[in-house]
Amino acid sequence: MNKQDAAEKLQQIFGNIHAIPVLHSIVVELSKYIIIFLFAVYTWHCFTVFIGRDKERKERVYRHQSELMFTIHFICSFVLFLNSLHIQIVLLYILQVLLLVFISRSYPFVYEGMSKVVLNNMCMLLMIGMIMIERLDTQSAIRQMIFAAVICVLGLFIPYIIEKFSYFDIFGWLYAIAGLVMLALVFVIGEERYGARNWISLGGHIALQPSEFVKILYVFFAAAFLAKTTRFRNLVLITAVAAAHVLILVVEKDLGAALIFFITYLVILYASTENPGYLIAGLLCGSGAAVAAYHLFTHVQNRVIAWRDPWSTIDKQGYQVAQSLFAFGTGGWFGMGLGEGMPERIPVASSDFIISAIGEEFGVFFAICVILVEISCFVMFVNIALKMTRRFYKLTALGLAVEFIFQVFLTVGGAVKFIPSTGVTLPLVSYGGSSVISTVVLFSIIQGMYVLNREEAGENAEKIQRTRGQRDNRETRENGGQGEKTRRREKRR
Secondary structure, three states: OOHHHHHHHHHHHHOOOOHHHHHHHHHHHHHHHHHHHHHHHHHHHHHHOOOOOOHHHHHHHHHHHHHHHHHHHHHHHHHHHHHHOOHHHHHHHHHHHHHHHHHHHHHHHHOOOOOHHHHHHHHHHHHHHHHHHHHHOHHHHHHHHHHHHHHHHHHHHHHHHHHHOOOHHHOHHHHHHHHHHHHHOHHHHEEEEOOEEEEEEEOOOEEEOHHHHHHHHHHHHHHHHHOOOOOHHHHHHHHHHHHHHHHHHHHOOOHHHHHHHHHHHHHHHHHHHOOHHHHHHHHHHHHHHHHHHHHHOHHHHHHHHHHHOOOOOOOOOOHHHHHHHHHHHHHOOOOOOOOOOOHHHOOOOOOOOHHHHHHHHHOHHHHHHHHHHHHHHHHHHHHHHHHOOOHHHHHHHHHHHHHHHHHHHHHHHHHOOOOOOOOOOOOOOOOOHHHHHHHHHHHHHHHHHHHHHHHHHHHHHHHHHHHHHHHHHHHHHHHHHHHHHHHHHHHHO
């Protein structure tokens, strides 16, 4: 049922009132401005919550963010229902609320002392993604919600695993071998989609991208080795293994993932060695590899052609980028309204180009706020990394943060024609089971390490305090004994 049919059905229910279609349009039109305003307030809180040291104020801000999220979710679901009058929309809304409430309540209990801004942002991005995917395809929204629910439940065990198996830094070779095997598995049982052979189909109903899971193992591998040694001879071996990951992805034509792996390793290498020479050499090698990829792969040439001039090839290579730009132009600053645009004209709108669909229906201003929330997550990840005391944890958190934000850059940059399209998803927002699972795991690992780091720091502080107390007591007894001896000598005199 489309919007026109829904309006006619409302007329039948409430009588032949000609004002019904007008009221329907007014509700949809007003809702977009309310949604934009509420989301702008939420985004503002993401960057101002840490001003000052008033803990009560911060807790109020966290609660306010949660209230804003549920309000936006209700308004969006209400508009979707008005546009279709499907009972399925109501059921999905109830299930999504239950999922968000479960995450909001259970994670602070398990991840004691966690970053609540990161938790709120994770829930908000998941919610926006589910609403937009539901607008495009209800069945995809159901699958996305199932994937999100399963991984969020499993994510509750990550702090326990990190605490019980705290020596993750001794399995560097295991991470490397497991990652290489998972990537190479695509050559045996993989299938090609959108010009890249990077998918594994399970029973024809579920398809997974191994690179989404390997990118976490990849960071663990790099952090485990670089946390122990930065000797040149060892760096050559570590770099060779990292390059093997990237080369497999290049052969699979999954150049977006290859670029993420490459940049992530460069950042971890520079952070561990503090040698700008490695960074410059890596960027030069990467530039040469990009030129080689352009000459070797036809689909890379097509994406560069579409990036340079999508209008001259709008019927061929430039169609996807052109439709993305049309979506932003049509939506303008405040959007067409949820359900009022035509985002289905954008190829793969629910995954690679979901930011374009958001820009058309919610507006460019709302899309910018989505990007700022993603940036807020990155800032918090880096802040958490800086607070880590163990070198392995510090490099791991930094590497995962770089993977996260660079993926955001590639997705948004490709959609707005800032860079050639790379075919990667917008974390937590785009449709894709592999993407949402790996991203929630990424969030959970950083939060789990942060919690464990705080516990270890607290234990160390208690030990230091006890040691100081014992030393002070000993000195007091010694000083007291010396004072007694002095008094005895004075009496004898």
